[in-house]
Amino acid sequence: MFHFSTVKVARAYGPLIDTHLRHALIGATRPMRFTPCFLQTYTDLWIRKLKVFPVLVKFKTAAHGYQNGSAVFQHIANTHMRCQVRQSFPRFSSQSGTLTAQALEKLCNNCDDIEKIYLNRSFSALLHTATETTRASFLQDNGMTGDGTTIAILDTGVHPSADFTESENRIVAFKDFINDETEAYDDNGHGTHCAGDAAGNGHLSDGRYMAPASDAHIVGVKVLDKSGAGPLSNIIAGIDWCLENKDEYNIDILSLSLGSPGSESADDDPVVQAVNQAWEEGMIVVAAAGNEGPSAGTISSPGTSPQIITVGALDDQNTPDRSDDTVASFSSRGPTIDNETKPDILAPGVDIVSVRSPRSFLDKVSKSSRVDDDYISMSGTSMATPIVAGICAQLLELNAEWEPDDIKTRLLEGAENLGLDENTQGAGSVNAMESAADLE
Known part of the structure; x- marks a missing residue:
């Protein structure tokens, strides 16, 4: 299970993502336990590129942290399938949207202004x-x-x-x-x-x-x-x-x-x-x-x-x-x-x-x-x-x-x-x- 790319994202960026999002990422691969071995690589790639996760991204409150971070978020959402920015909350230096595991990994790698990424969980x-x-x-x-x-x-x-x-x-x-x-x-x-x-x-x-x-x-x-x-x-x-x-x-x-x-x-x-x-x-x-x-x-x-x-x-x-x-x-x-x-x-x-x-x-x-x-x-x-x-x-x-x-x-x-x-x-x-x- 640990070799699946979506699980690797959850493990590699643990400090930047909350517990709920880590569990969601890992949970997305659980059905693969019943997938034949010769199909697992393709299924893992499909999950990584197409399975979307609702997120709330909180940016650092330092000068220009929100502006810079939201610009990177928007760019990544625009260049990845099924990803988008939904709501913006400048007062709280946050934005909500949807990201695939692939887009999430890219956001974590390319944005130094992220404070934390949360699963946009249900209340x-x-x-x-x-x-x-x-x-x-x-x-x-x-x-x-x-x-x-x-x-x-x-x-x-x-x-x-x-x-x-x-x-x-x-x-x-x-x-x-x-x-x-x-x-x-x-x-x-x-x-x-x-x-x-x-x-x-x-x-x-x-x-x-x-x-x-x-x-x-x-x-x-x-x-x-x-x-x-x-x-x-x-x-x-x-x-x-x-x-x-x-x-x-x-x-x-x-x-x-x-x-x-x-x-x-x-x-x-x-x-x-x-x-x-x-x-x-x-x-x-x-x-x-x-x-x-x-x-x-x-x-x-x-x-x-x-x-x-x-x-x-x-x-x-x-x-x-x-x-x-x-x-x-x-x-x-x-x-x-x-x-x-x-x-x-x-x-x-x-x-x-x-x-x-x-x-x-x-x-x-x-x-x-x-x-x-x-x-x-x-x-x-x-x-x-x-x-x-x-x-x-x-x-x-x-x-x-x-x-x-x-x-x-x-x-x-x-x-x-x-x-x-x-x-x-x-x-x-x-x-x-x-x-x-x-x-x-």
Whole structure:
């Protein structure tokens, strides 16, 4: 196997390519174990020249590193069959595209400005199959409903339900990286549920299913397709778009109920680097811990970032009473690959009722989960994450001067300790009322 040219590329350029891409290169040759010996040379040549791999190339941030590197990438893509450059992210010194093993080898040999090449791996919605529990209702009773704030939901889209549009259309922008549509929609249903978890106003339920930030504006960023999946480059593109349009739409908070196995160090993970950049530019970023619990070390990327707020799922037994609360068995546990304690905090994530996207993929396959005509019940750290994003909007309404680090500190210091291991519960269960109080 080691004599195959594609495997040689994986081995020779190991320091320049990430683990996922190495595995993909080696995996491409595995069927050759069943190929007759006299055909192996020709098959190996075919794989080397024609089998394409989706990649994200990160260039060095030194002067002209991105310009020089992207020019070489474009030239190689133009001169090799089936290769192309797809997306460019100057802010992150990165480009996505497709390369054959032959083109990849040439890029590694001829470009000194490469920092690393990543497999453009798939991210997916973190779905496992409320407001009173989190004490967000106390802030609502005191007039804090996220008014004046904007939450960007990076997901499968947003259906324009009356819970978002009645009286005022609170979906102030929609960007589609899948089908390039301009009108808000959601063909999967996951993103609509998440938007409702953060900012639904309960109009269609007479206020019964009201989220913490019921007056916040919503920006829908569709980075996942109908099946709830999307490449790494789409996630970066969505974050980049939010940063570019931060001032135009007053985007304060990014909610990411999506992830991929956190198998890379945070310093070497391009999506973690992107969310960290958003954080540093003043955006609060809330990401799901993942649904791979109860095993340890299962936190998903970008929740592996030590900077952002990573949310695990609480099972509140559908009661506001805290005495029966437990951590959902599926909620991912820390530590991260860098031995950082995660998640940071817990929020309800079991049987959460939120806005339904009619005729979407999840709506069709989960008919038994429908609640009345306009809502649907779902479970996962996906649901817990936007609930915390909504509480962040409430806190920002309380004090617009608070920076992301201030909001995170208040959430953690106000949380209710469940007496469990920190890599299971983080600081504990979110308590919006305590987080809004004068903490010492």
